[in-house]
Amino acid sequence: MRIGLITRDPGxxxxxxxxxxxxxxxEVETLDAETATDVPGPLADVYLLKARTPRALSLARALERRGAPVLNSAAATALCQDRTAMAERARRAGLPFAATRTWPTLARLAAGAEPPWPVVVKSRHSRKDDLVARVDDAARLRELAAAFPREPVVVQEFAPNSGWDHKLWAIGDRLFAALRRSELAPGEQGPAQPLDPGSLPEGWSALVHRVGEVFALDVYGVDVIDDGDGAPLIVDINAFPGVRGQSGAPEALAALTLARAGTGSAGRRLAADAVGGT
Structure with a gap:
């Protein structure tokens, strides 16, 4: 089979x-979406959409129009880039997603009525090095507005928590988990601490898989905080995250890739054989 990687970082x-x-x-080939506008000749059996730039999404849509399976789809990936649309989809589906309000610019937010402090201000459009900040007062909000006046943003009330985020990842049916110091907490973030998915509170694993169904995702991450009583609150959803340092993640992705490239039980058998029955 031929597998295409849509990424600028095959390493x-x-x-x-x-x-x-x-x-x-x-055969595994890499497509740099920032330079490749089309794929001449025969298509690969499946494409992995790791990049999430506008050019990468455009390339993925072109491949889908030609009938190629793309994992995750361009539509599902784009939905996770818009935090307003993400929150609306999650809340309509009954997922415990943080209440989210949208402002056209950070300057407009700073000039408007003061929100109940503290709040979390995020770039509306998720991307590398986007804005995610805890804001405790109007002075801090004005500072951010001076630095990013035209940035479209979403605002979430800050939920008291332990200062640790649960990073939960799914690759097909496989679930991976880690604890990571919140980027909103004081001090160094430090490396993630691997977490046995079996140790998650009751219902959390099912919640992650429900997110995949609602957002039509195959490879994705769900950022969850504990409200202190064991109830989960989703604060972000990511399409095709890095899943770094998780034992078994490459095996799970290889098996999923071949299963999506193949069809039915034959494809699943091929996937299992290819990665040693994983």
Missing amino acids: HPLLAGTTALLAPGH
Whole structure:
């Protein structure tokens, strides 16, 4: 089979590990979406959409129009780039997503009525190095507005928590988990601490899989905080995250890739054989 990687970083640990598993029996090729506008000739059997730039989404849509399976789809990936649309979809589906309000610009937010402090201010459009900040008073809000006056933003009330985020990832049916110091907490964030998914509070694993169903995602991350009583609150959803440092993640992605490229039970058997029955 031929597998296409839509990414500018084929050396990313998850992609590199997956490629190492697939390459002995399959052809793996990289498409740099920032330079490739089309794919001439025969299509690959499946494409992995790791990049999330406008050019990458445009390329993925073009491949889908030609009938190629893309994992995750361009539509599902784009939905997770818009935090307003993400929150609306989650709340309509009954998911415990943080209440989210949208402002056209950060300057408009700073000039309007003061929200109940503290709040979390995020760029509306999720991207690398976007804005995510805890704001405790109007002075801090004005500082941010001076630095990013035209930035469209969303605002979430700050939910008291332990200062640790649960980073939950799904690759197909496989679930991975870690604890990471919140970027909103004081001090250094530090590395994530691996967490046994079986130790998650009751219902959390099912919640992650429900997110995948609602957002039509195959490879995704869900950022969850504990409200102090064990109830989960979703604060973000990411399409095709890095899933770094998680044992078994490349094997899970390799198996999912071949299953999506194949059809039915034959594809699933091929996937299992290719990664040693994982």
